Amino acid sequence: MGRFARISHADLRAAAARVAARQGLARTTIAAIAKEAGVPTGSIYHRVPSRAALLAEIWLEAADRYGTAFLARLSGASSLDEVAQAALVTPFLAREDPAAGVILFVHRRDDFLDDAPAESRARAARLVAALRDGIAAAARRLAPADKRARERFALALIGIPYGAVRTFLPQAVPPLELDPAILAAARAALAAR
Amino acid sequence: MGRFARISHADLRAAAARVAARQGLARTTIAAIAKEAGVPTGSIYHRVPSRAALLAEIWLEAADRYGTAFLARLSGASSLDEVAQAALVTPFLAREDPAAGVILFVHRRDDFLDDAPAESRARAARLVAALRDGIAAAARRLAPADKRARERFALALIGIPYGAVRTFLPQAVPPLELDPAILAAARAALAAR
């Protein structure tokens, strides 16, 4: 069946993710990715149709991991206190997989997707919509009759931990001691009038 | 003394800021800026030594405005409740000057500064340090003997409003109804143990 590949598709994505996390998107050139992966530039195009498609893939991979964990936490929550716990998925991911954390919480989604093939953009849109829907469902479930609950839930579960984690991320990992403050802030935002 | 200039240096910065806010840094090309400002590309280099220097300038202009307002609020604060008010400088700026808001709260500082001349980078570093120092001073003043106060103050006054505002910014402006939730979250973060 032909010669063995030196690196797998997953290896390539991981290499690209490392470069993007370390150096930013503008410096994530095909040459830099190739160097990180230890293959010549040409080989990359046997795995991936274009740089834009590869960037989209690494964003999708990170976002999928995050979305799955986040929604799992949220869908089981039956009180505001349990809902607030979902805010900790963000610092948790940032610690467990810093490269994914940087991709999701330091860089801009659109910088990964603007030039991506339509199918990748559609997948990303579905992913974002699923998050939105999960939050909206939780808001309806736990704060019915509250018109602005959806907005407050989004602030508590996305905005606050996002802003908290971002201060640390490119250089360091968010310290564990941060979590109680995130939790307190998320609870307050959930309860705010 | 020679022919009148069609646009001033400030006009040029404003045009670049609008393009950057609307389209992102990667699309903020010299051609796009020139078109926005209504001048040919060559004219830009009579105002500014390079694209990188211009990008740095628009970041510095926005950051300076923000830093001044933020530190003014913070330095006068004599209670935790008054400190928390400084968190609202972020949504306020985002509403008053959305282009500056997008530059500061949507894009990454480093994307404006990475290739900038050393002097611009130094100015940016001083600006960031001044913010940091102001927050540290407030933490010392209002929560002495608390070892992690500085971190919590930063979360409350920068991280939380940053994350809150960012959800809305590129397309819309953060709604006024958001402010009470930001304030509540900031107070909670300040008080967290």
Next chain:
DNA sequence: TATATTCTAAAATACAGATTCTAATAATAC
């Protein structure tokens, strides 16, 4: 062993966008 296939390897090409250059133009000073 022959052949098709899948990859490596690196050079060649294409292209976008920053920067520089050359003329032309409009204002001021004398």
Next chain:
DNA sequence: GTATTATTAGAATCTGTATTTTAGAATATA
């Protein structure tokens, strides 16, 4: 008016980087 100078205007370069191409190497199957 004439010389001088700041500026416009846009074409001409230059550069960096994505992509394509060509040749060669390794492996599976028949």
